[in-house]
Amino acid sequence: MIRTHILHDDGRVDGNAPIEVACAPIAEATVWVDLLDPTPEELLLLSEKWHFHPLAIEDVSHHQKRSKYERYATHGFVVTQALDRSTPSDPLDTVPISVFLRPSLVVSVRPKDVAAVEVVFRALATYPERIGTHADRILHALVDAVIDEYTLTLYDFEARVDALEEDAAANRQSHLVEDLVRVRRDLLMIRRMTLPQIELVRRFVDAENGDLGGGARIYFRDVLDHLTIIQEQTALLLEICNGALQVHSNLVNERLNQVMKYMAIVSTLLLPMTVISGIFGMNFDVIPIAHHGYGFWVAVGMMLGSAVVLLGVFRARRWF
Numbered sequence: 001m002i003r004t005h006i007l008h009d010d011g012r013v014d015g016n017a018p019i020e021v022a023c024a025p026i027a028e029a030t031v032w033v034d035l036l037d038p039t040p041e042e043l044l045l046l047s048e049k050w051h052f053h054p055l056a057i058e059d060v061s062h063h064q065k066r067s068k069y070e071r072y073a074t075h076g077f078v079v080t081q082a083l084d085r086s087t088p089s090d091p092l093d094t095v096p097i098s099v100f101l102r103p104s105l106v107v108s109v110r111p112k113d114v115a116a117v118e119v120v121f122r123a124l125a126t127y128p129e130r131i132g133t134h135a136d137r138i139l140h141a142l143v144d145a146v147i148d149e150y151t152l153t154l155y156d157f158e159a160r161v162d163a164l165e166e167d168a169a170a171n172r173q174s175h176l177v178e179d180l181v182r183v184r185r186d187l188l189m190i191r192r193m194t195l196p197q198i199e200l201v202r203r204f205v206d207a208e209n210g211d212l213g214g215g216a217r218i219y220f221r222d223v224l225d226h227l228t229i230i231q232e233q234t235a236l237l238l239e240i241c242n243g244a245l246q247v248h249s250n251l252v253n254e255r256l257n258q259v260m261k262y263m264a265i266v267s268t269l270l271l272p273m274t275v276i277s278g279i280f281g282m283n284f285d286v287i288p289i290a291h292h293g294y295g296f297w298v299a300v301g302m303m304l305g306s307a308v309v310l311l312g313v314f315r316a317r318r319w320f
Contacts, residue, residue, distance in 0.1 A: 001036040005124060007133040013124050019045075030135050032106040034121075036113060043109075050107065052100050053077065060098045060109050067196035069203050076101035078139060080200065081193060082114040083149040091153055092189050097146065099139055106138045116145035136204075136216035140223065143201065147226050150194060154233055157187060161237050161244075168244035168251075176248055184241040191234045198227045265314060272306035 006014040009028040019033065035042055043061065046052045056070065056077040070077045078101060081094040095114045100107040110117065120141045123131055131141045160183055167176055204220040280299050289295040 002038070002042060003034045003036070003121075005032045005034075005121075006030075007032065007124075007128070007131075007138070009133050013128045015125065026104070030104050030106065030133050030138070032108070032135075032138055034117065035107070035109045037111055038109060046100070046107070046109075050075075050100065050105070052107075056098075056100065063096050063111055064098065065094070065096065067200045069200050074102070078143075078200065080143055080146050080197065082110075082116045082146045083153060084112070085115050085149065085153075086113070091156070092186060092193070094193065097142065099142065101135055101139055103135055106135045108142065116142065116149055119145040119148075132216075134216070137219070140216045140219045143197075144219070144223050144226075147197065147223055147230070150190065150197075150230055151226065154190065154230055154237075157183065157190075157237060158233070161240050165240055165244045168248045177245065180241050180245050180248070184238060184245075187234050187238050187241065191231065191238075194227055194230055194234075198224065198231070201227060269307045269310055272310070273303040276302050276306070 002019050003015075004017040004019055006017050006026065007030045008014070017031075035045075043057070046057050046060065047054070052075060053070075053072040056072065056075075059068075059077070059079060064079045065081070066079070067081050068077075068079045078099040080097050080099070082097050083091070084093040084095045085091070095110060095112055097114065097117065098109040100109075108117065120131070120138070123141065131137055164176065164180055164183065168180070201220050201224045205217060205224055276299055280295075289298055
């Protein structure tokens with residue numbers, strides 16, 4: 001599916017314009033063409049109508065999985081990874097958004113629908129003055145919407161980490177370690193996914209290139225700040241996960257130490273009883289009080305007495 005918007009310099013936006021208008025320059029206007037799950041015939045427009053570089057078209061065809069920016073002779077080429085929030089089972093699944101950039105032309109290509117692009121379309125229909133009419137401002141709106149999706153996802157992880165931290169302190173959850181390891185793995189994935197995005201945005205912030213003609217550099221600085229916050233917050237959540245794992249491990253070790261202590265006390269109490277019973281169980285002809293009428297009860301009394309004495313010693317030393 002192809003959607004074409006014409007952004008006039010006076011602030012007017014023509015939505016659902018015919019694709020033919022994107023094949024010829026329009027005075028005092030910027031054309032944005034969005035290709036959603038394009039057919040092979042629609043992909044031919046990239047080479048036959050707009051003459052984009054073959055390497056960039058190859059990245060589009062192979063669904064480039066890394067965010068990047070390339071500057072070719074006649075256009076810029078950007079790939080950013082948007083989160084696919086349509087799959088709740090895998091909240092970190094990504095969809096590449098490829099953007100070809102010329103001073104008055106923006107062509108975006110994506111294999112499936114993503115929320116970030118729809119946010120920009122709604123913004124154009126509601127308050128186009130916030131986005132502007134230059135190609136670089138459209139690019140900024142797309143990248144900013146993509147990063148906002150990462151921020152929303154990170155909020156979900158913050159709530160999960162807070163709940164797991166409370167469970168670790170109270171030792172309430174049986175699958176706590178598995179959940180912490182899973183969240184920690186996802187947080188590491190977010191950090192790996194946003195690092196190339198930082199590199200991409202920094203190139204628009206720091207480098208002088210011909211694609212940023214509409215004063216969007218200051219807006220990309222704001223996006224870079226958001227990415228930095230995401231990185232810092234991800235690092236903080238990772239530290240909390242590691243701390244929760246350490247707290248859980250300490251609690252488990254403490255409980256194990258308590259169990260081992262009580263087992264050691266019981267074993268120590270049984271030790272003199274075992275010695276006494278072993279003595280009276282020896283096969284000698286002469287054993288004191290062995291044949292006495294109260295010999296059994298005397299032996300039992302000795303066993304219980306030894307246990308009481310040992311308990312008194314343990315208590316006096318505050319071993320339990």
